[in-house]
Amino acid sequence: MKIIGFKKIFGQRLAKLSAGIALSIMVAGCQTGDQFTGANPVKQPAVKAADTAEPITLREGDVLKISFPGSANLDTTTTIRRDGKISLPLIGEVKAEGLTPLELQNQLLDSYSNQLVSKQVMVEVVSSTFTIYITGAVLRPGKISSNRSLTALEAIMEAGGFDYTKADLKDVTVVRQENNGTKKYILNLKTAMEGGASQPFNLKPDDIIYVPEKFNWF
Numbered sequence: 001m002k003i004i005g006f007k008k009i010f011g012q013r014l015a016k017l018s019a020g021i022a023l024s025i026m027v028a029g030c031q032t033g034d035q036f037t038g039a040n041p042v043k044q045p046a047v048k049a050a051d052t053a054e055p056i057t058l059r060e061g062d063v064l065k066i067s068f069p070g071s072a073n074l075d076t077t078t079t080i081r082r083d084g085k086i087s088l089p090l091i092g093e094v095k096a097e098g099l100t101p102l103e104l105q106n107q108l109l110d111s112y113s114n115q116l117v118s119k120q121v122m123v124e125v126v127s128s129t130f131t132i133y134i135t136g137a138v139l140r141p142g143k144i145s146s147n148r149s150l151t152a153l154e155a156i157m158e159a160g161g162f163d164y165t166k167a168d169l170k171d172v173t174v175v176r177q178e179n180n181g182t183k184k185y186i187l188n189l190k191t192a193m194e195g196g197a198s199q200p201f202n203l204k205p206d207d208i209i210y211v212p213e214k215f216n217w218f
Contacts, residue, residue, distance in 0.1 A: 058096050061129035070118030132203050134159040136211035137167035151200040166213040175208040
């Protein structure tokens with residue numbers, strides 16, 4: 001009887017211990033799943049694209065669609081000329097280059113205030129010419145225009161590519177007007193040309209790319 005009682009008690013404790021271990025494994029499994037699936041992610045403050053993106057500045061060659069809700073007869077599509085101006089119905093020439101679309105909207109709202117039924121003006125950039133300049137050891141140095149943004153390597157390819165008999169791919173220089181001054185960026189494009197991992201360098205309008213020649217010992 002004593003042996004039977006001992007076996008019964010031991011069996012009950014073993015069953016409880018097994019159940020406890022199984023429960024612990026299930027809880028641990030659930031916690032691991034939450035980490036991978038993001039069930040309880042750490043919340044980070046949201047950052048809007050508009051907060052980080054630089055405002056668009058209008059420049060020569062930009063094609064603008066200007067709409068006047070409630071006064072459709074004034075709607076027009078126009079191009080910013082070399083003098084930085086556009087021509088509009090009723091008010092004539094307006095300086096647009098150097099302004100953001102929002103700044104131009106506010107300026108036109110003031111200029112047309114007496115003619116508008118609905119006090120609204122919308123300025124949309126239909127297309128924009130992206131201009132950069134390339135000099136040095138490339139096959140076709142000069143001015144490059146594009147309707148989209150370019151990386152430094154893409155711009156060099158647009159210029160016919162490197163002159164490999166002369167070009168030093170490790171010290172390509174990008175000159176940029178920035179914060180009322182000139183800033184230089186030195187790029188090593190040899191890695192990218194050899195198929196290695198590299199971070200693309202995105203150009204801005206009016207950047208100047210200089211591809212130097214290799215130093216030769218005589």
